[in-house]
Amino acid sequence: MGDGPFGALTGPVRPDPRARDHPGFTKADFTPDWDARTLTCPRGVTSRPRKPTLGDGHERLSVMFPSAACRAGEDRVECTGNADGRGRHIILLPEPPQEIRTRVRREQDTRERQEHYAIRAGCEATVSETGHAHGLRHCRCHGNAKTHVQHILTAAGTNIIRLSGCHPPGTTPPRQPRPATRFRQLCQALTT
Numbered sequence: 767m768g769d770g771p772f773g774a775l776t777g778p779v780r781p782d783p784r785a786r787d788h789p790g791f792t793k794a795d796f797t798p799d800w801d802a803r804t805l806t807c808p809r810g811v812t813s814r815p816r817k818p819t820l821g822d823g824h825e826r827l828s829v830m831f832p833s834a835a836c837r838a839g840e841d842r843v844e845c846t847g848n849a850d851g852r853g854r855h856i857i858l859l860p861e862p863p864q865e866i867r868t869r870v871r872r873e874q875d876t877r878e879r880q881e882h883y884a885i886r887a888g889c890e891a892t893v894s895e896t897g898h899a900h901g902l903r904h905c906r907c908h909g910n911a912k913t914h915v916q917h918i919l920t921a922a923g924t925n926i927i928r929l930s931g932c933h934p935p936g937t938t939p940p941r942q943p944r945p946a947t948r949f950r951q952l953c954q955a956l957t958t
């Protein structure tokens with residue numbers, strides 16, 4: 767999703783959830799001036815200075831556009847999504863995560879980004895096996911160094927389990943009989 771100390775972390779972000787309610791313009795269409803603490807809309811109107819607020823207990827920025835300016839615009843209903851004459855209200859994340867989110871939203875619909883992300887196909891299932899089947903989410907020791915060793919050993923063990931299921935090219939693995947279901951076990955127990 768962003769550039770971290772170990773290189774780019776690639777991941778999707780959810781589409782702007784308010785875009786459906788504001789079909790005129792999404793957040794990405796507004797230009798922030800982080801120093802002046804304002805946004806400028808596609809019609810060239812500048813908001814009032816943002817105010818800090820909370821969303822789900824996390825730091826957010828509340829940006830209001832002047833009602834009079836919005837009422838004078840022909841896009842008001844499509845842009846604000848309300849019919850009572852209020853100006854557009856936008857909630858932003860703090861600057862660094864908001865900038866990353868906006869950039870990824872712009873990029874993730876491009877063919878180049880989708881081809882890049884396709885490399886990750888299958889990664890999530892591979893990684894989730896270590897978490898769900900081999901307890902990787904729970905550290906058995908304290909400290910980063912020991913936790914790192916646990917991760918390495920878990921990954922190595924997962925690879926060994928997978929390798930044990932491989933067979934030489936050109937050969938057919940012996941088919942394992944499917945274990946009997948609980949219902950079948952009950953039927954067998956009642957008829958023997």
Ligand code: SF4
Binds near residue numbers: 811
């Ligand atoms: S409704 Fe307000 S914020 Fe939206 S485009 Fe018009 S002037 Fe800009």
